[in-house]
Amino acid sequence: MSFSTRKIDFFHPYIIPVAILIFLVMGYIGSFNYRFENPLNTQTILTIIFSAALFAIATFITSKKFTIEKTKEINFLSEKILLIFIGIALVLQSINMVLLGGIPLFNSVLKANATTNLWRVAYPLFLILINILIAKYYNRKYLLLVLLGALIFGLNGYRTSVIGILVSVFITMYYIGKISRKFGIIFVIIIALGGLGVGYIASQSIATQTWTLNPVELVFYRAAFTQEVFEKIIPLAGTTHGHILSMIFSSGSPRSFIGNYVLHYDVCLTSTLFGPVMLDFGYIGLTIQMLFMGTFLKIIHSLAKKGIGIGIYSIILTHTLIWIETGPTDIMIWFLYLLGLILIILALKKD
Secondary structure: OEHHHOOOOOOOOOHHHHHHHHHHHHHHHHHHHOOOOOOOOHHHHHHHHHHHHHHHHHHHHHHHHOOOOOOOOOOOOOHHHHHHHHHHHHHHHHHHHHHHOOOHHHOHHHHHOOOOHHHHHHHHHHHHHHHHHHHHHOOHHHHHHHHHHHHHHHOOOOHHHHHHHHHHHHHHHHHOOOOEHHHHHHHHHHHHHHHHHHHHHHHHOOOOOOOOOOHHHHHHHHHHHHHHHHHHHHHHOOOOOOHHHHHHOOOOOHHHHHHHHHHOOOOOOOOOOOHHHHHHHHHHHHHHHHHHHHHHHHHHHHHOOOHHHHHHHHHHHHHHHHHHHHOOOOHHHHHHHHHHHHHHHHHHHHO
């Protein structure tokens, strides 16, 4: 039985506020169990709940106000062209690791320099095209390409790449009706093992790391630590006056800047979906961001009825879920939002 035949849409944008609340609970549990002196404070908890509520409200209002009855499929991407460029993406990432001189997953120094311009081309190229390929020309043999891509990009040392590829393809397959109960369970296990494995191996490769956590404990620790960073950001709300946003769309490392600004030492930090905008623009900025994301994802969701639309929605939803921990500081992922905007414009022109 296909999950997609059921009345519940498991990957409706409402999954974002649900995931935010789950992440909050994980962080609260983690803040008790590891190196944190105190659990998350009330203001942090209420701010995260407030953010989730804003997203849900925007999604609900948009679902009532925005509908497109018919969408036309974009047909200029043939199966052969997609396969060629997917192959190019895998070759580019392989060349990237050769030029780095090793496998970043097993070397924290290499990992720090692994997100090169080659990777910035290869990853989004593979991510976008593999989802479009699955959505438009599904064939079970193409799942081997999915696993190969997850492996090659996973060797870069970032679990978000593995999760981004596997989860987005899972969502795409869900919407085209290719996820049976048994297959879904197997795929979820692969996603969990891939994400946990890459995250754990990469953490063990850090030369200065002295603590020892198992892969599951590491997940709760990361959730707690990231939310602790956000807790420290709240008193500094609005003090960077848009500097982080400007860094995202220019040069520099927003995460390293946040590490220096908030914790006062040179470290690259994830600060939740809410941290960067809170530092830049305070609660007003946070409100605008969450309302925008709720509205935008719901519009893209309404267009996710055929091949390319399904693929783009799956990618944007997946990386918004990832942003709940990491924060929206990657220009490459904002480029995916731009693809969504193009999809909306094309749909409105055809409507």
